[in-house]
Every structure is written in C-alpha cells, then in structure tokens.
Amino acid sequence: MKFFIDTANLEQIKEANDLGILDGVTTNPSLMAKEGISGKEAILKHYKDICDIVDGDISAEVLSTTYEEMIAEGDILAQIHSNIVVKIPMIKDGIKALKYFSGKGIKTNCTLIFSAGQALLAAKAGATYVSPFLGRLDDISTDSLNLIQEIRTIFDNYGYETEILAASVRHSMHIINCAKIGADVVTCPIQPILSLLKHPLTDSGLEQFVKDSQKMQ
Ligand code: E4P
DSSP states (O other): OEEEEEOOOHHHHHHHHHTTOOOEEEOOHHHHHHTTOOSHHHHHHHHHHHHHHOSSEEEEEOSOOSHHHHHHHHHHHHTTOTTEEEEEESSHHHHHHHHHHHHTTOOEEEEEEOSHHHHHHHHHTTOSEEEEBHHHHHHTTOOHHHHHHHHHHHHHHHTOOOEEEEBSOOSHHHHHHHHHHTOSEEEEOHHHHHHTTOOHHHHHHHHHHHHHHHHTO
C-alpha cells in the first residue's frame, strides 16, 4: 500500500519524506490556502518545491470548475514536473476533463468521491486515482469503509486499473482498515502514520532492554 501525505506544508512533507516510506503528496485548495499560497506564480512555485522534496506522485488541484478552464489549468500544472497528478473534482465537466487528460497520458486524481457510482464514472473516464473521503463520511454517520469495499469490488470485477486513494484519513485505524480491504493508497497528515509506530508493549519492552543492556557494558 502506498502512503501519501495530505498537506501543503513543506516542513511536514520533509519530515514525512525523511521517514523513507513516503510515496507521494496530496494537496487541495484549503491546504494550499492554509500555507498562505496565493497567486498563479506562487502556486506553481509551491508545487515545484514539493516535487523537489518528494520523488512520487504529487496531486495538484485545479481551482476552476468548467471543462475549458480545468483543462487549461491542468495542462499548465502538468508542465511543472512529470510527477504532477492533476486533481479534478467529481462533477460532470470533471468527468470530461478526466477523459481529456487520460487521452494525453497525464495522470489524474478525481477528488470529492462519496459514492461507488462516482468512483465507477471516474474509472470509466480513465482516472489514475479516485479519492473517496473517509473522515467526512464518518462525520455524517455513514460507513466510509463500506464505500472503500464497494469500490474495491467494482474495480476488481472489471479490472479497472484506477487506484483507490483513501482520503480524509483521520487516524491509524483508518489506515489499517484500508490496508485490510485493499485500498491502493492512503493519504493523511503525518500524525496517523506516526501513530502506527505506537504500542505500549514496545515502549515497556524497549525500556527493559535498554536497562539490561547497561548490565552488559
Ligand atoms: C485529499 O485528497 C483530500 O483533499 C483530503 O484528504 C481531505 O481531508 P479532510 O476531510 O481532512 O479535509
């Protein structure tokens, strides 16, 4: 399973990359705005900076919502680096844009997926990734893991190569459950990844080993 970090913060991206297990980065307009990135030049530079840190797929989201504007924006984003994945919202014009980029061999990530039908449409349009949002479904008392399972079944039934990128991942159990179901990628802030490290028996066991190692010196 691939691990992507879901942030536009360069320090957090570096920290995750230094762990040596990072496969890519996802961003969205909210995460970019949080870092104070504004204006065309600053946006393109920021994505270039991320590409310079991480050698993996970097999702850069279009800001527009019409077909013509999305393909114009996406074409510019795709020129930044060969690792750029153009992130497109799940709307009617978005499906057309996914088809356009797929025809040009440009990677895409269809975002804001909340149903299996949306994922199926994006896969048919040739999306490289679909991003079902787990945390936001949980927030409205809907079983987000059931959605991941449904999409897995549908993609496997028809051999779609579109990868399931589980997004809006909030905690380590989301990661474990996605791995059990067979999501291809999870994207989340660094904390849920670091939480995977934790076990009290590891801490107490290491404490004892460190103590005993002193008897050996
Ligand atoms: C990733 O592609 C999404 O933009 C992101 O995971 C959304 O996460 P949130 O629901 O925590 O904002």
